[in-house]
Structures are given as structure tokens and as C-alpha cells.
Amino acid sequence: MNPGSGRVFATRIPVRFGDCDPAGIVFYPRYFEMINGLVEDWCGQALSTSFHDMHLRDGWGLPTVHLETDFLAPSELGENLQAELRVEKMGGASLHLAIRLLGPDNAERVRAKVVLVAMDLKERRAIPMPREFAIRANTYCGTDTAEPTN
Amino acid sequence: MNPGSGRVFATRIPVRFGDCDPAGIVFYPRYFEMINGLVEDWCGQALSTSFHDMHLRDGWGLPTVHLETDFLAPSELGENLQAELRVEKMGGASLHLAIRLLGPDNAERVRAKVVLVAMDLKERRAIPMPREFAIRANTYCGTDTAEPTN
Amino acid sequence: MNPGSGRVFATRIPVRFGDCDPAGIVFYPRYFEMINGLVEDWCGQALSTSFHDMHLRDGWGLPTVHLETDFLAPSELGENLQAELRVEKMGGASLHLAIRLLGPDNAERVRAKVVLVAMDLKERRAIPMPREFAIRANTYCGTDTAEPTN
Amino acid sequence: MNPGSGRVFATRIPVRFGDCDPAGIVFYPRYFEMINGLVEDWCGQALSTSFHDMHLRDGWGLPTVHLETDFLAPSELGENLQAELRVEKMGGASLHLAIRLLGPDNAERVRAKVVLVAMDLKERRAIPMPREFAIRANTYCGTDTAEPTN
Numbered sequence: 001m002n003p004g005s006g007r008v009f010a011t012r013i014p015v016r017f018g019d020c021d022p023a024g025i026v027f028y029p030r031y032f033e034m035i036n037g038l039v040e041d042w043c044g045q046a047l048s049t050s051f052h053d054m055h056l057r058d059g060w061g062l063p064t065v066h067l068e069t070d071f072l073a074p075s076e077l078g079e080n081l082q083a084e085l086r087v088e089k090m091g092g093a094s095l096h097l098a099i100r101l102l103g104p105d106n107a108e109r110v111r112a113k114v115v116l117v118a119m120d121l122k123e124r125r126a127i128p129m130p131r132e133f134a135i136r137a138n139t140y141c142g143t144d145t146a147e148p149t150n
Numbered sequence: 151m152n153p154g155s156g157r158v159f160a161t162r163i164p165v166r167f168g169d170c171d172p173a174g175i176v177f178y179p180r181y182f183e184m185i186n187g188l189v190e191d192w193c194g195q196a197l198s199t200s201f202h203d204m205h206l207r208d209g210w211g212l213p214t215v216h217l218e219t220d221f222l223a224p225s226e227l228g229e230n231l232q233a234e235l236r237v238e239k240m241g242g243a244s245l246h247l248a249i250r251l252l253g254p255d256n257a258e259r260v261r262a263k264v265v266l267v268a269m270d271l272k273e274r275r276a277i278p279m280p281r282e283f284a285i286r287a288n289t290y291c292g293t294d295t296a297e298p299t300n
Numbered sequence: 301m302n303p304g305s306g307r308v309f310a311t312r313i314p315v316r317f318g319d320c321d322p323a324g325i326v327f328y329p330r331y332f333e334m335i336n337g338l339v340e341d342w343c344g345q346a347l348s349t350s351f352h353d354m355h356l357r358d359g360w361g362l363p364t365v366h367l368e369t370d371f372l373a374p375s376e377l378g379e380n381l382q383a384e385l386r387v388e389k390m391g392g393a394s395l396h397l398a399i400r401l402l403g404p405d406n407a408e409r410v411r412a413k414v415v416l417v418a419m420d421l422k423e424r425r426a427i428p429m430p431r432e433f434a435i436r437a438n439t440y441c442g443t444d445t446a447e448p449t450n
Numbered sequence: 451m452n453p454g455s456g457r458v459f460a461t462r463i464p465v466r467f468g469d470c471d472p473a474g475i476v477f478y479p480r481y482f483e484m485i486n487g488l489v490e491d492w493c494g495q496a497l498s499t500s501f502h503d504m505h506l507r508d509g510w511g512l513p514t515v516h517l518e519t520d521f522l523a524p525s526e527l528g529e530n531l532q533a534e535l536r537v538e539k540m541g542g543a544s545l546h547l548a549i550r551l552l553g554p555d556n557a558e559r560v561r562a563k564v565v566l567v568a569m570d571l572k573e574r575r576a577i578p579m580p581r582e583f584a585i586r587a588n589t590y591c592g593t594d595t596a597e598p599t600n
Contacts, residue, residue, distance in 0.1 A: 017171060017340055017351050018179065018333050022227055022505050023571050024172040024356055028514050029486060032479035033318045040317055044378070051317050052378030055472050056324055064478050068518045074574065077172055078344070078352030121473050124524065167490055167501045168483045172355050173421050174506055178364050179332035183468050186329060190467055194528070201467050202528030205322050206474055214328050218368045224424065228494070228502030271323050274374065321467060322474040322527055329468065377472055 006142025009042045009085040013101070015075050025074035031110050035099055036064075038083045039116070047136040059121050060130075062095065066115040072108050079104055087141035093118045093126040095137060156292025159192045159235040163251070165225050175224035181260050185249055186214075188233045189266070197286040209271050210280075212245065216265040222258050229254055237291035243268045243276040245287060306442030309342045309385040313401070315375050325374035331410050335399055336364075338383045339416070347436040359421050360430075362395065366415040372408050379404055387441035393418045393426040395437060456592025459492045459535040463551070465525050475524035481560050485549055486514075488533045489566070497586040509571050510580075512545065516565040522558050529554055537591035543568045543576040545587060 013034050021027040039062070044050040055061050075081060082102040089096035094117050101110040118129040129137070163184045171177040189212070194200040205211050225231060232252040239246035244267050251260040268279040279287070313334050321327040339362070344350040355361050375381060382402040389396035394417050401410040418429040429437070463484045471477040489512070494500040505511050525531060532552040539546035544567050551560040568579040579587070 016333075016337050017355075018177055018336055020172045021167060022170045022172065022174040023511055023513075025513075027168055027486075029168065029479045029482035032482055033316075036318055036477075036479060037316050050378050052376065055317075056377065061473055063473075063475075063521065063524070065521050066519065069516065071513065071515050074513070076352065077356060078350050166483075166487050167505075168486055173361055173363075175363075177336075179329045179336060182329035182332055183466075186327075186468055187466050200528050202526065205467075206527065211323055213323075213325075213371065213374070215371050216369065219366065221363065221365050224363070226502065227506060228500050317471060318477055318479065320472045322470045322472065324472040327468055 006086070007140050008142075009038075009046050009140060011038060011041055011083050013037070013081045013083050015077055015079045015081060017077060020077045023074075025076055028071060031069075031071070031101065032067075034081070034083065034101065035110075035112060035114065038085055038099065039097070039114070042085050042140075046140070047133055049130075049133050049136075055121065058130075060127060061119050061121050062116040063119055064114055065094075065117045067112055069110060069112040071110055073103065075101070075103060075109050081109065082106070085140070087137055088113070090129075090134065090138060090141055092128045095129070156236070157290050158292075159188075159196050159290060161188060161191055161233050163187070163231045163233050165227055165229045165231060167227060170227045173224075175226055178221060181219075181221070181251065182217075184231070184233065184251065185260075185262060185264065188235055188249065189247070189264070192235050192290075193283075196290070197283055199280075199283050199286075205271065208280075210277060211269050211271050212266040213269055214264055215244075215267050217262055219260060219262040221260055223253065225251070225253060225259050231259065232256070235290070237287055238263070240279075240284065240288060240291055242278045245279070306386070307440050309338075309346050309440060311338060311341055311383050313337070313381045313383050315377055315379045315381060317377060320377045323374075325376055328371060331369075331371070331401065332367075334381070334383065334401065335410075335412060335414065338385055338399065339397070339414070342385050342440075346440070347433055349430075349433050349436075355421065358430075360427060361419050361421050362416040363419055364414055365394075365417045367412055369410060369412040371410055373403065375401070375403060375409050381409065382406070385440070387437055388413070390434065390438060390441055392428045395429070456536070457590050458592075459488075459496050459590060461488060461491055461533050463487070463531045463533050465527055465529045465531060467527060470527045473524075475526055478521060481519075481521070481551065482517075484531070484533065484551065485560075485562060485564065488535055488549065489547070489564070492535050492590075496590070497583055499580075499583050499586075505571065508580075510577060511569050511571050512566040513569055514564055515544075515567045517562055519560060519562040521560055523553065525551070525553060525559050531559065532556070535590070537587055538563070540579075540584065540588060540591055542578045545579070 019026050019030040040051045084100045086098045088098045097114045099112040103109050117126050120127045169176050169180040190201045234250045236248045238248045247264045249262040253259050267276050270277045319326050319330040340351045384400045386398045388398045397414045399412040403409050417426050420427045469476050469480040490501045534550045536548045538548045547564045549562040550558055553559050567576050570577045
């Protein structure tokens with residue numbers, strides 16, 4: 001698969017009261033809800049594949065099979081985070097995403113590598129990503145896949 | 151349906167870090183996760199009907215259609231709440247529950263009336279509760295159904 | 301206090317994957333996270349009082365002390381809900397809100413009455429709402445306040 | 451610091467309805483709530499340091515600064531997971547935990563490395579772990595720290 005244009009999918013995510021813990025900062029499991037929402041928005045808005053259609057109509061999903069995350073600085077109630085998603089690498093069934101959440105000061109708060117695998121929800125086994133989906137996803141792949149990533 | 155023995159189903163629920171907000175007390179939507187868990191435990195442990203079997207094997211559920219809740223005092227991180235469930239009233243498809251969450255001081259923190267309706271998940275329409283389930287649930291009904299419960 | 305213009309504060313809330321349960325519809329405690337977010341947006345965007353400043357700078361909050369909710373129809377993954385907030389009644393320390401969540405078909409999904417009370421977070425006792433806040437909130441009050449508010 | 455006895459802290463975690471997504475399996479951010487709860491229970495039950503006292507009385511916390519997670523198999527509604535925690539490595543301010551969640555079949559569902567850092571909540575800077583806490587935590591450290599743990 002050829003490297004795409006290396007586009008970045010970006011969105012804004014507010015830090016809500018319900019995201020914050022008694023220390024007044026984001027409770028880290030909520031970052032993963034934000035990240036899941038970012039992937040959901042990317043699929044729906046950029047790849048023309050809403051999670052609704054994917055899961056409930058077409059019977060497949062993109063469960064997360066691996067992730068690595070650095071929490072670099074805390075995020076506070078009321079901040080607006082900049083969320084960015086790039087595709088690092090693609091296999092037939094897998095998507096390696098590089099995700100960053102940035103604070104209002106543009107400094108990194110969270111840096112995550114997330115590996116998703118296309119899965120048939122009924123059979124619960126990995127399947128090749130649908131072709132159209134893969135082609136669109138690939139346009140967010142910025143790394144020449146000849147050179148190994150991670 | 152005759153009044154049952156008026157038993158109470160009770161369980162303990164810890165207030166976890168992830169339940170608490172920047173004020174250091176339970177974020178109120180999390181009380182409803184606790185209440186949902188209480189109903190889930192009641193069905194599974196007391197009524198021999200796990201939510202797994204109900205939803206995934208037998209195709210029905212008990213969605214909440216109405217609730218009224220008083221939040222009487224805040225609950226703090228680390229407290230162990232006593233959760234109590236009684237059946238106030240039963241219809242063919244509906245369950246009216248009276249739920250209380252008590253603090254370590256035995257004072258009420260949350261008092262809720264919750265109305266559940268048995269629903270066929272595929273058709274998304276109300277159905278009569280399964281007979282065995284209704285009979286078991288009725289043993290938690292403490293109010294003589296001749297006297298109206300609001 | 302004079303009756304306000306009865307304005308409605310409205311916003312859009314997407315139903316995300318993480319909001320939905322094994323039945324593919326919104327898990328009801330998540331509706332209260334949506335409702336809390338709506339109140340948060342209203343305070344921040346319409347009343348110039350962000351939850352950050354309220355809680356972390358000024359030391360007060362608006363905990364929910366009572367709510368009544370009807371869940372009229374399920375909401376599905378991927379839907380965009382219209383959320384509406386009106387002030388029904390105001391006391392010195394309390395705000396009675398009428399909240400509706402509407403589906404894409406404009407039908408009501410959730411109807412809630414929510415009572416909030418201004419609270420000093422340190423002392424944990426009710427306090428009069430700050431004057432400027434109350435004046436702005438009152439412009440969302442559609443009921444003639446000549447009829448007594450509790 | 452000498453290797454401790456290599457004890458394992460273990461607990462059971464039920465997979466609740468509210469943990470599951472439209473595919474009927476655990477929504478992965480909820481695994482991190484489980485893992486946070488496991489750490490919370492370990493601190494409170496095994497290390498005599500409740501999160502309440504740590505955060506609200508003593509003004510320090512253990513935020514997660516790094517994690518690596520493999521999601522090896524999905525977990526279903528109603529399953530009871532076995533959660534296990536070991537200390538892999540300790541620094542003056544940091545705790546490296548190895549965490550596993552196992553299914554009823556004893557197979558690994560989730561495997562996580564979690565790095566926590568003791569932090570002064572007010573100053574928001576790393577601090578040495580309190581001595582008593584560190585001594586107790588060290589008894590869960592099973593790896594001879596002479597041999598590097600990745």
C-alpha cells in the first residue's frame with residue numbers, strides 16, 4: 001500500500017466536569033473515551049463509515065488490541081484540547097494510529113499509539129478492512145510504509 | 151398479584167476515585183451506574199436472571215422509563231454505601247422500584263423511584279415479564295398492592 | 301426579580317459508541333452526563349460562568365438535589381440529539397430546569413426536571429446564587445416569577 | 451531496594467452492563483476504570499493507604515504517567531474477571547505495575563504495564579513516595595531489580 005498524503009485528522013475536545021477527578025484534572029480512563037470518540041469521528045467524518053453503520057448495519061468493528069500511552073501533563077476542567085490522529089502503519093486488518101491531545105498552550109498532554117484490528121463482530125475474528133475504507137484511511141498515513149514504524 | 155414478603159435486596163457499593171468529581175464527591179450520573187448495578191445484581195443474584203442471559207440469550211431487557219431521585223447528602227471518596235432495593239408495585243410489564251443508598255452513618259444519601267419496563271429488544275416494544283421472573287420479583291414487593299403506591 | 305424572556309439554551313449532543321449499551325442504545329446514566337454537560341455549557345456559554353471558575357476559582361457549585369426523568373424513546377448510536385434547557389423556576393439558592401433531549405425526528409427522547417442548588421463547596425451548605433449569575437439565569441426563565449418559587 | 455516477596459494482589463471484578471458496548475463486550479476505556487479500581491483497592495487494602503486519605507487528607511496522588519496494554523480477548527457481560535497486580539520495579543517516586551485481567555477460563559484478557567508517579571497534588575510535581583507506603587509496596591515486587599525489567 002502506498003503512503004498517503006499524511007493528512008492529520010483533528011478535532012477539539014472539551015474537558016468536562018464529568019471527565020475530572022477529585023484532583024480537578026482528567027481521570028485518565030476518560031482520555032480513552034476521548035480517543036475512542038476521536039477515532040469514531042474520524043471514521044464517520046473523514047472515512048464515510050459511521051460507527052453505527054459499521055457495527056449495527058455491516059457487522060464489523062475496530063476493537064483496540066494494543067495501546068501505548070504517555071500522559072505528559074494533566075488537563076484541567078474547562079480546557080479545550082486539540083486532538084490529532086495520524087495513521088502510522090496499515091496492515092490488511094490492522095490500523096496503527098498515532099494520536100496526540102494538546103493543551104491550549106499547544107503542549108502535548110497525551111501521546112498514544114493505538115492499534116486497531118478489523119473484526120467480524122459475529123465470528124469475532126480479524127477480517128481484511130473493507131477496501132474503500134482502507135483506501136480512505138491510507139490517505140491519513142504519513143509514513144512511507146517501506147520504512148518500519150515502531 | 152398478592153403482596154410478597156416485602157424482602158429487601160441489599161448490597162454494598164464502594165465510592166471509587168472514578169466516581170468522584172472535582173468537588174471530591176460522587177458525580178451524580180455515577181449514582182445511576184450504581185443503581186443500574188444494583189438492579190443487575192438483584193436480577194442475577196436474587197431472581198436467577200442474569201443480565202447476560204436476559205439481554206444476550208433471551209432477547210429482552212428492563213429499560214428504565216421513569217425515575218425520580220432525591221440527592222439528600224453528598225457521598226465521599228472511599229465511603230462504602232449500603233444499597234437497598236424494594237419492589238413498590240408491579241404491573242404485567244412494569245416494575246416500580248424503591249431504591250436507597252445509605253452512607254456509613256446510615257443516613258440516606260440518595261432516594262430513588264425507578265420504573266422499569268420489560269421490553270423485547272428486537273421489536274422494541276413492552277412485553278409481559280416472564281412468569282418465573284415476575285413471581286420471584288414479587289417476593290420483594292412489600293406494599294399491599296390494594297393500597298395505591300404513588 | 302422580573303420574568304425573563306423565556307429563552308431556551310440549545311445545543312447538539314452526539315450519541316457516541318461509549319454512550320451505548322449491549323442493546324445498541326444509550327445507557328441511561330450517560331443521559332445524565334449529557335444533561336450535566338448541557339448545564340455546564342449553559343453556565344459557561346450563556347451565563348459567563350464556567351464550571352472551572354465556579355468550582356476551582358470561586359469555590360461554589362450547583363449540585364443536583366432532585367430530578368425527575370421520563371425516558372420516552374431510545375436513542376441510537378450515531379444520532380445527533382437536540383438538547384434544550386429552560387429555567388422553570390428560581391429561588392434564592394435554587395434553579396429548577398426543564399430539559400429535553402430530542403431525536404433527529406424532533407420527537408422527545410428524554411424529558412427531565414432538574415433542581416440545582418448553589419452550594420459553598422468548602423462549607424457544603426446552600427448559598428444564594430451570585431447576583432450576576434442569577435440575573436443572567438433568569439433570562440432563561442419562562443415562568444412569571446410573580447407566582448411563587450419555592 | 452531489595453526485591454520483596456513477590457506477592458500478588460488479586461481481586462475479582464464483575465463485567466457489568468454499563469461496562470459493555472453495542473458489541474456486547476467491555477468498552478476498553480472501562481478496563482482502565484477497572485485497573486484504576488484495582489490500584490485503589492491495593493493501596494487501601496494492602497498498603498493501608500486509602501485513596502481518600504492519600505488525595506484528600508495527605509495531598510498526594512499516584513497519577514498514571516505511562517501505560518502499555520494488550521487487549522488479548524474480549525470480555526463479556528456478566529463475566530467475573532480475576533484481576534492481578536504485581537510490582538515490577540520501583541523508583542523513588544515511581545511504581546511500575548504489571549497488571550493482568552483473566553477470564554473465567556483463566557486466559558488473559560488484558561495485560562498492562564502501568565507506571566505511576568507519586569505527585570504532590572498542590573505543587574503538581576513528583577515527590578518521593580512516603581516511606582511506609584514504599585516499604586509495603588515493595589513487598590509486592592517480585593522481580594530482582596538487578597535484572598532489568600523492560
